[in-house]
Amino acid sequence: MKWLDCDSCDQDIVVSSRIRLARNIENIKFPQKINKDDSESVKEQIKKAVTENDEIGKNYRYYDMKNLNIVESRKYVEDHLISPGLLEHNKIGGFLLSEDEKSTIMINEEDHIRMQVLYPGFELEKCFDESNRIDDILEGKIKYAFDEKIGYLTSCPTNIGTGMRASVMLHLPSLVITNQINGIIQAVNQIGLTVRGVYGEGSNAMGNLFQISNQTTIGESEDDIIQKLKNIVNQLVKNERNARSTIYTNNKIRMEDKVCRSLGTLKNARILSTDEAMSLLSDVKLGIEMSIIDNIDRVIINKLMIEIQPAHILNSADKDLDANDRDILRAKIVRESLEEEVIK
């Protein structure tokens, strides 16, 4: 996935930021109830609005869910480029993906339009500005389902109002090690935000990757939502940095040992499950952020955390693989990409 390329601020802890806007076209039923003709009409209207636009049209490519096999579609989900929900609408769904992969406009997911903008690092404003630009372009051609009092109308009431979901992906290994994460998840939930594992749930999040996002979309402006999320993320970044520094101060050599062993296993194992690989990559990522490891680029690890997911592994093989063969291929892919890096 290209979207992770480039360095940005706070990337030692914040892996990525995302804004997603839900929109629907006036007077057409939501995708769950839509008929064939209307679903085609929705697709055509949105494709046309984007691809015929002078400013952004040339940057987008359209993918129809019907034309993707299950491995390809899942790979886009693992890349965070489309939602798992779009897989469930594979008969009527499609998406427009920008050249730099930072922006996706999903069609006929839960809503007619789900546009998302993704940036590496802590870049909510960039995401918001870009999603607004796309939103404006679409709104120039399409009449949105909108209510003056409520705001944007959406298929599920949890998105109504702004239709906006702002989220940030964080790497919080030290809050997990020091058992602070469960308390934090509870506290964050109480103030209207949600924390969940990016892969896996709660404190068993694979790779210690957590996504924090706004729960409510109504009663607050977009700016308020983003500001609130930023405040909490800043707090979590501070907590994680403190925990890292405490662990390192109290037991430098044990932390170095753990990080270096994990790198050694990644560079040498012949069999690697997704779970184990995520856990080892999390250690190595922490090692890079703590300057214990200095010859591997963090982007390589961020990408590997995606590239070792099951659909990516299946996609790398020419044939169908059972779980055991996937684990063998996963180990090979990890080994080769770390070998290349270390030699540089």
Add this chain to the structure above:
Amino acid sequence: MKWLDCDSCDQDIVVSSRIRLARNIENIKFPQKINKDDSESVKEQIKKAVTENDEIGKNYRYYDMKNLNIVESRKYVEDHLISPGLLEHNKIGGFLLSEDEKSTIMINEEDHIRMQVLYPGFELEKCFDESNRIDDILEGKIKYAFDEKIGYLTSCPTNIGTGMRASVMLHLPSLVITNQINGIIQAVNQIGLTVRGVYGEGSNAMGNLFQISNQTTIGESEDDIIQKLKNIVNQLVKNERNARSTIYTNNKIRMEDKVCRSLGTLKNARILSTDEAMSLLSDVKLGIEMSIIDNIDRVIINKLMIEIQPAHILNSADKDLDANDRDILRAKIVRESLEEEVIK
């Protein structure tokens, strides 16, 4: 330790062979009861008999136990150059060590004279020939305590007769993995031979290294003892090879995974206990013998199995180290010696 240098037969399983002869000087009390003057006289007679000999004299250097600190003495024990018993006789004991370290003549251990010859690989005849040569040289100058009917008289009845202990050190990881080792230890014990862990006991032998030796020294000729030991060792070598091949055939990739992970840990860990290091080195040794690893010389691993023992680690440091600092230094030593090897 130099004695491990050089390649020899069956070294994929047999690490080393040793012959040890126990001898005493006529009309002098055994070391346990000896007085100061006699103990000095024993030392002088033996030193003189060796160092003044034209053939071997120049090859030997004398070490007095009084002049060695505890770390130095233990290091010689870990090197297999002197016995733990000599440490207990540190007021009256000493030893002559040959330049190539293959031969040691201990003085005032349990007996006045304990000469041993050590060779890497399966070389009992070489050991026996060399120990006979030294025995003849000593016998030319010293009158041994000897009885026509019984043979050589020794301090402990378990050595009486030939005074010979022949032993072979074997690396038997696959017999341990397949749970065959306990049955084998019992069977071997029943035919008058002893199997024990080189470091640690029984099937918990560290590094899966086992020493097999004759239990009885009376009622059998030296040749018979050696022949019996050779037969059993050949059988064990065959058993271990079969077990290796079965494991490899049944699960090639799992074996490669284990071996490569162990190498990765050795090359990257920052903290290593003796136990863990021995276990990892055993895996890597197996990997070398099975041609899974082809860029590391087995001699390096055989030596590391000795060099990571506690006294060796302490001896590498300028100052006294606690267990934690020893584990840190051990990891550094292992890392550096494997790094050097792999680069070649």
